[in-house]
Amino acid sequence: MWWLPRGLHPGAWWLWALGLATAASHTTNPLPLALLVAVAGRVLGRRRGDAPWALAFRMYVWLGAVIVTMRVVFRIVFGGGQGDHILVRLPEIPLPAWAAGIRLFGPVAAEQILGGFYDGLRLATMLICLGAANALANPKRLLKAVPGALYAIGTAVVVALSVAPQLVESVLRVRRARRLRGASARGMRALRGIALPVLADALDRSLALAAAMDSRGYGRTAAVPAGQRTVTGALVLGGLVGVCAGTYGLLDTAAPGYLGLPMLLAGLTAAVTGMLLAGRRVRRSRYRPDRWRPAELLVAGCGVAAAALTMLAGSVDPELLYPPVSPLTWPQLTPLMLLAVGVAAAPAWLAPPPPPTVSAGRPPAVDRPIPVTDVPADGVRAARASTPGDRP
Amino acid sequence: MITFDRVTVHYAEGGPPPLRDVTFRVEEGELCLVAGRTGAGKSTLLRAINGLVPHFTGGTLHGAVTVDGRDTRTHPPRDLADVVGVVGQDPLAGFVTDTVEEELAYGMEQLALPPAVMRKRVEETLDLLGIADLRDRPLRTLSGGQQQRVAIGAVLTAHPRVLVLDEPTSALDPTAAEDVLATVTRLVHDLGVTVVLAEHRLERVLQYADRLLYLPGDGHVHDGTPATGLAHIDIAPPLIELGRLAGWTPLPLSVRDARRRASDLRHRLAGVAPPPVPAGADTGPTLTARKIVVRYPGTVAVAGVDLDLRAGRVVALMGRNGSGKSSLLWAVQGSGPRHGGTVAVTGPKGTVDPKALPAGQARRHVGLVPQDSGDLLYLETVDAECAQADRETGVPAGTCRALVDQLVPGLPGDRHPRDLSEGQRLALALAVQLTAAPPVVLLDEPTRGLDYHAKRQFTAVARMLAGSGRAVVVATHDVELVATLADRVIVMAEGEIVSDGTTAEVMLASPAFAPQVAKVLAPAPWLTVEQVAAALDETRAPA
Amino acid sequence: MSVLRVAPRTAVVLTLASAAALATFTWPFFVPAHPESTARTGEAPLVFIVMLPVLVALVLAELTSGGIDSKALAMLGVLAAVNAALRPLGAGTAGIETVFFLLVLAGRVFGPGFGFLLGATSLFASALLTAGVGPWLPFQMLCASWIGLGAGLLPARLRGRAEVAVLAGYGMLAAYGYGLLMNLWFWPFSVGADTQLSYVAGAPVLENLHRLALFTAVTSTFGWDTGRAITTAVAIVLAGPAVLAALRRAVRRAAFGAPVTFAAASDRPAAKVTGIPQSSSQAT
Incomplete structure (x- = not known):
């Protein structure tokens, strides 16, 4: 391909994924839905790095499977049996009056299960x-791209992300030390002996960190004229109202029409404008900022186009996007839907490949061995494995 | 460059002022060394330079501090960030981001430098500090020395004219410390940065220092050249002590200096031999370990090591990081993994293997104080820790407190363990472990972060332990400590014992392990200033 | 003691945003049944999913708009890290939720504004660490923030056992409330439309509440919520006093808002009292 390997702007991937999700939300047809899942998997297979967070996808697939199952099971247990094609008649269990007259089980119709499956598949x-x-x-x-007004929060999260793995290491260290005093390292009782040194350590560390941040220039702000402050305040408050x-x-529904979505959007716009204006007082620059370059636009555009094409397909023939469950019909694909899926899959080839990864565990070329090998007991593996993104 | 004009500092919580009426100037391009015991006010002095005192800490500053013409009264630390770079003791605690490159850029981002400038400076700094191959590494996987070099780099990218380093090596082992100090001295010479450095390894930097600020602890500051300033210092490195003993003026600032002056001293000592190591009654080993194996995924940390520990003896365990010292100690104690071998501790009721005992019993046979001694402590006061130690050991109340008083007399009982100095905290942790009266005491890197004073105290404590019939093992990198303390030295490498013998045999055999006195007086077999002093007394006595 | 000052304007923003945000949880109770209105309300859940992150961002920006002190910020980051590191400990085991415990205690010690920020940052950091970013995240963040905020608003004078008891009770309530709100949010999405547990547009609030309660009972979240409430309360009772002490010590050491004063050099009480000779400290 013509791109050099590099990491794409995270916002581009998010827009692409949101486009796909929007496309999925506009259909219950299992064929395009299954194709969309396949597309997500394919793009992931070709374009993800080997960073820890890249492994999260499997968890989502599981979660999706759980949702589909849950929907179907709910329909069977609480469904109420609408539909002509009864597959099986389960014994009915009427619940007492306090349970709102619900009855469990009863006849299970194919339409009912299919409806649950379609719905669940869309959400999954x-x-x-x-x-x-x-x-x-x-x-x-993604955190580096937050607007100026959220800079402080972004910094707090950055700090949290870098400190958390260190804390996991220190939990392991303190737990070992507890054994040296003869105390057990398990149970609620141990919580105090382990959590407190770690917490105290973390709090002391926060003071050192604050001093370091202050000395390195954190908190430099540009002077904001009083007038601008009033304007931003009015925008935020007015927007929220x-x-x-x-x-x-x-x-x-009794409220006048202009009070609905238009008002909501106007309010949000005003408030966000106020927030962005307020963020201008934060004066700092970004190192190696992620820019929106053609590749980013292309990837995000693929997502948006997939969503738009699905909506278009929906306005052309809605029955094909929402295949009716009664009467039972076979779901069908239209060329427009296929095109939408094809566009969605394009980033697997159009996006630049991920950068060659520099593994975190690569032994240092110079200097002495990293001291973590001197840490006794089970700390080593856990300490290595607890890179951000892992679930310890 | 830096001017202190009649500066007195009071903290809000009261107490005596850490700085009293301090006046001095540091000129452009100087390397200014700040010396003094822990708690003498070094940190206050350093933090006053960039206004952290009092803007960050609270309190009152009388007088004025100006840096490069900027007064800290009107310039809080953030507005001095482009003039003063500050590096603290624990590099990891001061990192905001989590990879090397981002950390180098963080300060520049705050100063709102354009991206192109940042990129250029990051590359320059990576090369300047020799950390270019670490650029994408997560900070916490770096070694201590690498981390501290990154921390220095992270303030250098802002191109400060003054670099303030507050005990940059105190959390590091000696090899890493030397890396860092070498880097600092190179910066002084290559870049002409003004450096203010608080450091207790005086011997490493004295020879490069232009000025020595000594804080005796009463709030005053003695300002002078290194050679004259040394006269005030109460406890100094062995090199200086030797110089004082021999009456050399000015005092030698490096081994090379001393060696050139020492021919006379060598001559005086020619006929005398160092006192033989007191043999002591050999009662057979208290602890016998055979073929200890400890494995981690991908490495063998300890590869079949045999170890005999005898009552009343201090054994020093040496070797580079990762050579298996800690793993061996933890395996012997029984709390760490052990994948092979046997340990037998001789007790009143026959021999036992601590690994086979529950943790509460094991510590009655072998006590271990881990590298971060504070990990053992978790209560709010010293007294509460002591009471808890008595309770969990099942000994009469007051046993632990009595041990504390024996190790560090006068430790306030209501103090929070985290507010203690490193030395006091070590003593408290040691007392907690001694409450169980183990015949074998293992100490992992006990002197990291201690100043000369606290180290001397620790040496006395360790000797006392041995004197009371315990077998003591000290894993350490500190050759001077080993020279004054140990009876026997074991050197490990790659999980194996590569050298085992009396202290004199091992330490005199290789220049890497030779203490300063040995380096100055070689080939004569002297290890410590004490030995030399005793010998000189002896030679003088008959005359 | 409040580490982060909440200005009147910020309080108003917080209230307005919270009011709007509450609607994003409770909308199933208010959706009208008229078929002609579904065109207008059909998109409501999606609109809310887009709206809530913006609201959360607005409140967070407003809370920090005065320029948050570096000490408070570092404390925030580190405590969020502790929370994020604690969270996976309980995630596998039924109902053990370790986030609220520290959140409640920290909100208590550091004040409502800080508590709000801590709730949001803790869950955000935790979601980034476990790659659990999704539309549910802003809702979780807001719930946790409310918990932290509420802990900071508890009566200030309580100390000792009474304080721990009140905090434990609050922790329990908060854990149930969190569970209920998150159930409420997930309810319309998880069961879909046509079951007897689904919400009914236009039905009386009580009837829908009944259905929600059944849904909660059926999905066994009662068990989860109870587990969460109990572990939170037990953790507060057991470790609360010590953790409170540690947090208060941190506040003391950080010297938030300690007066910073400068004085002329001539004003030297210490030197006057002890009469130190001028020359001893100077060489120049």
Whole structure:
């Protein structure tokens, strides 16, 4: 391909995945849904790095399977048996009155199960698309892209991400030390003996960290004129009032139409503008910023196009996107749907390949062996394995 | 470059002022060494340079501190970030991000430098500090010395004119410490940065220092050249002590200096032999370990090591990081993994293997103080720790406290263990372990972070332990400690014992393990200033 | 003691945003049944999923808009790391939830504003560490933030046993509340439309509440929530006093808001009292 290997802007992957999820949300047809899951898997297979978060995808696939199963089981247990094609008649169990007159089981209709399956598959597909974004986008780079107003929170999260693995190491260390005092290392009682030294250590560390941040220039701000502060305040407050009114309008049909979605959007826009304006007082620059380059636009565009094509297909023939369960019909694919899936899959070849990974465990070329090998007991493996993103 | 004008500092919580009426100037391009015991006010002095005192810590600053013409009264630390770079003791605690490259860039991001400049400076700094091949590594997987070099690099990228280093080596082992100090001295010479350095390894930097600020601990500061300033210092490296003993003026600042002056001393000592090691009654080993094996995935940490420990003897376990010292200690104690071999501790009721006992019993036979001695402590006060230690050991109340008083007299009982100095905390952790009265005591890197004063105290404590009939093992990198303390030295490499013998045999055999005194007086077999002093007394006595 | 000052404007923003956010959880109770209105309300859940992250971001930005002190920020990051590191410990075992315990205690010690931030950052960091970012995350963040905020608003004068008891009770309530709100959020998505456990548009609030309770019971989240509530309360009772002490010690050591003063050199009480000779400290 013509791209050099590099990491893509995380926002591009997220837009692509959200596009796929939107496409999935506009159909219950199992054929395009299954194709979309396959697309997510294929793109992931070709374009993910070997960073720890890239392994999260499997978890999402499992979760999707659980959702589909749960939907079907719910339909069987609580369904109420609408449909002509009865597959099996289970004994009915009426529940007492306090349970709202619900009865369990009863006849199980094919339509009912199929409906649950279609619905569940749609949700599972959306979830799996999000899982693909989680696995493809580097969460730390995502944090670097937060707007100025959220800079402080972003920094806190960056700190949390770098400190958490150290804490896992120190938990292991303290646990070993507990045995030296003859105390057991398990149970609620041990919690105190282990959690407290770790917490105290972490709190002391936070003070050293704060001093280091101060000395390195954290908190430099640009002077903001009083007028601008008033404007940002008014925008944020006014916007939020608009959001509240819009939410009310959206849920209450008696409210005038302009109070619904339009009000909500106007309010959000005003508040976000206020927030972005307020963020201008944070004065700092970014090292090696992620830029939106053609490849990013292409990937994000593929996602958006997939969503748009599905919607278009829906407006052309809605029955094919929402195949009716009664009467039972075979789901069909249309060329438009196939095109949408094809576009969604394009990033597997169009996106730049991930950068050749520098493994974290690579032995240092110079210097003495890393001291972690001197750590006795079971700490070593856990310490190595607890890179961010792993589930310890 | 840096001016302190009649500076007095009071902290909000009261107590005597750590700095009293301090006035001095540090000129552009100087390497200024700050010396003094733990708690003498070194950190306050260093933190006042970039305004952390009092902007960050709270309190009152009388007088004025100016750096490069900027007054800290009107410039909080963040506004001095482009002039003063500060590096602390524990590099890992000061890292904001988690990879080397991002950490180098963090300070520049705060200063809002353009991306192109940042990129260029990061590359330059990677080369300057020789850490280019570490650029993508997560910070916590680096060795201590590498981490500290990254920390230095991370402040250098802002191109500060002053570099302030607060005991940059105190959390490191000697080899890593030397790396860092070599880096610092190179920066002084190559870049002309003004450096203010607090450091207790005086012998490593004295020869490069232009100025010595000595804090005796009463809030004052003695300002002078290294040679004159040394006169005030109460406890100094062996090299200086030897110089004082021999009456050399000015005092030697390096082994090379000393060796050129020492011909006379060597001559005086020619006819005398160092006192023989007191043999002591040989009662057979208290602990016998045979063919100890410890494995980790991918490596063998300890490869079939035999170990005999005798009552009343101090054994030093040496070797580079990763040579298996800690793993061996933990395996012998029984709390760590052991994949092969036997351990037998001779007790009143025959011999036992601590691994076979529950943890509470094992510590009655072998006590281990781990590298971070604070890990053993988790309560809010010294007294609570002592009471807990008595309870969990099942000994009469007050036993642990009595041990504490024996090791470090006058430790306030209501103090939080984390507010103690390194030396006091070590003593408390040791007392907690001694409450179980184990006949074998293992100490892993006990002197890391201790100043000369605390080290001397520790040496006395360890000798006392041996004197009371315990077998003591000290795993350490510190050759001076070993020279003054150990009866026997075992050197490990790659999980095997490569050298085992009396302290004199092992230490005089290789220049890597030779203490300063030995280096100065070689080929005569002297190890410590004490020995030389005793010998000189002897030669003088008949005359 | 409050580490992070909440300005009046911030409080108003927080209240407004919380009110709007509450609707994003409780909408199934309010959706009208008129068929002609489904065109308008059909998209409501999706609109809310897009709206809530924006609301959370707005509140977080507003809370930190005064420029958060580096000490508070570092404390926030480190405590969020502790929470994120604690969270997986309980994730596998039924109902053990270790996040709320420290969140409640820290909210108590550091104040409502800090508690709010800690709730959000803890869950966000934890989600990034486990790659669990999804539409549910802002909802979880907001719930946790409310818990931290509430802990900071508990009566300040309590100390000792009473304090621990109140905190444990609050922790229990908070754990149940969190479970209920997250169930409520997940309810319309997990069962789908046409079962007897699904919400019914336009039905009376009580009837829908009944159905929610059944859904909660059926999905055995009662067991989970109870487990979560109990572990939180037990952890607060057992480790609470010590953790509170550690956190308060940290506040003391950090000297938040300690007065910073400068004085002229001539104003030297210490030197006057002890009469130190001027020359001893100077060489120049």
